[in-house]
Amino acid sequence: MNTAFDQISHLIRPHFLKMQGYVSAGMLAGKDETRIFLNANENPFSLPGLEGCNRYPEPQPANLLKAMAGLYDVRQDQITITRGADEAIKLVTQIAVEPFTEDILITPPTFGIYKVDADAMPARKVVEVPLLKKQGTFFLNSQGIKNALDAPSNRIKLIYLTSPNNPTGNNLSYDDLTDVIQYAAGKAFVIMDETYAEFTDQPSFTQTITEHPHLIILRTLSKSYSMAGMRIGCVISGVPELTTIIRTKVMETYPIPRGSSEAALKIFEPGVLDIARQNIKKLITERERMVKALNIQNGIRHIYPSDANFLLVEMERAHDFYNFALSRNVIMRDISNAKGTENCIRLTLGTPSENDLVLALLKEFYG
Numbered sequence: 001m002n003t004a005f006d007q008i009s010h011l012i013r014p015h016f017l018k019m020q021g022y023v024s025a026g027m028l029a030g031k032d033e034t035r036i037f038l039n040a041n042e043n044p045f046s047l048p049g050l051e052g053c054n055r056y057p058e059p060q061p062a063n064l065l066k067a068m069a070g071l072y073d074v075r076q077d078q079i080t081i082t083r084g085a086d087e088a089i090k091l092v093t094q095i096a097v098e099p100f101t102e103d104i105l106i107t108p109p110t111f112g113i114y115k116v117d118a119d120a121m122p123a124r125k126v127v128e129v130p131l132l133k134k135q136g137t138f139f140l141n142s143q144g145i146k147n148a149l150d151a152p153s154n155r156i157k158l159i160y161l162t163s164p165n166n167p168t169g170n171n172l173s174y175d176d177l178t179d180v181i182q183y184a185a186g187k188a189f190v191i192m193d194e195t196y197a198e199f200t201d202q203p204s205f206t207q208t209i210t211e212h213p214h215l216i217i218l219r220t221l222s223k224s225y226s227m228a229g230m231r232i233g234c235v236i237s238g239v240p241e242l243t244t245i246i247r248t249k250v251m252e253t254y255p256i257p258r259g260s261s262e263a264a265l266k267i268f269e270p271g272v273l274d275i276a277r278q279n280i281k282k283l284i285t286e287r288e289r290m291v292k293a294l295n296i297q298n299g300i301r302h303i304y305p306s307d308a309n310f311l312l313v314e315m316e317r318a319h320d321f322y323n324f325a326l327s328r329n330v331i332m333r334d335i336s337n338a339k340g341t342e343n344c345i346r347l348t349l350g351t352p353s354e355n356d357l358v359l360a361l362l363k364e365f366y367g
């Protein structure tokens, strides 16, 4: 029988299939208080106020793994906790892209790290199939992606799809995304970056991972769960063998610092998840309020529809306004010179009073 792993094993760099993974002391014997651990060359003395720091953390903290698998409604052998979605991007690039030989595909304007990690491998090239700008928003060029995938001059191993997308803010159509995922089966991994998924009603693709073995989902606690400082994200795959390869052959041995996993677990304590969800609602309300206010503000040319916690705003003299706000200690993201986002500023939604300040600065600058 052709298992899910059989369907994707040729997409993994061959040496990862052959090599032995590292089995750390922590993997062999989980830590508990009742036993004496002399197996990891740790210092037995802890320092005052730093109790427990003398021990290596669990490679994949069991409690957090359980909690995150529950949060995303997947099995524990389908998820690998990473240091943010950023590390997840690096890991999937390492798994799939043979340096100097194979390519990745991105759909600019999109998140810059995909290309940086590919260039760092280095991938042979980064194939760009830009999003189509029409009807005041951005669409996936699914036919363009399919053509690129089949072009004899390309050897694409990874396709990055980001929805909601950064920096455009919008969801890509579920049907277009599905179309690309289905077409890429057996040809390339599709990495669905759902970093901003909690800010939209569009369903997550996590529910389809068993249907599509070549689909890998990236999630993070950074944005919607206010945890950017703790660096906790994950890779989700419907193929447990791939999870094992990531955990034992690609990741560092003890990647998740104890402090980060303990902090992340607090999200799941009674009431905290509710507060996080209320905060998400607050940000969505702020998004709607800001769109209304910006719509009647002089100098604003277009507000791109957003399903994320930021707005892409096209404005007159965008770079000058960015500098003006900077001089008042309000820092935005100036992408007014980047291809596809000409004259645009990316504005993260802040607290209501921070957003009011942005509106006041706009009024002062443009009248």
Ligand SMILES: Cc1ncc(COP(=O)(O)O)c(C=O)c1O
Pocket (backbone or CB within 6 Å): 083, 084, 085, 086, 087, 111, 162, 165, 166, 193, 195, 219, 220, 221, 222, 228, 232, 233
């Ligand atoms: C699309 C996208 N993916 C991944 C990341 C990285 O997120 P994390 O904080 O989980 O590393 C970001 C951060 O801005 C992002 O916008």
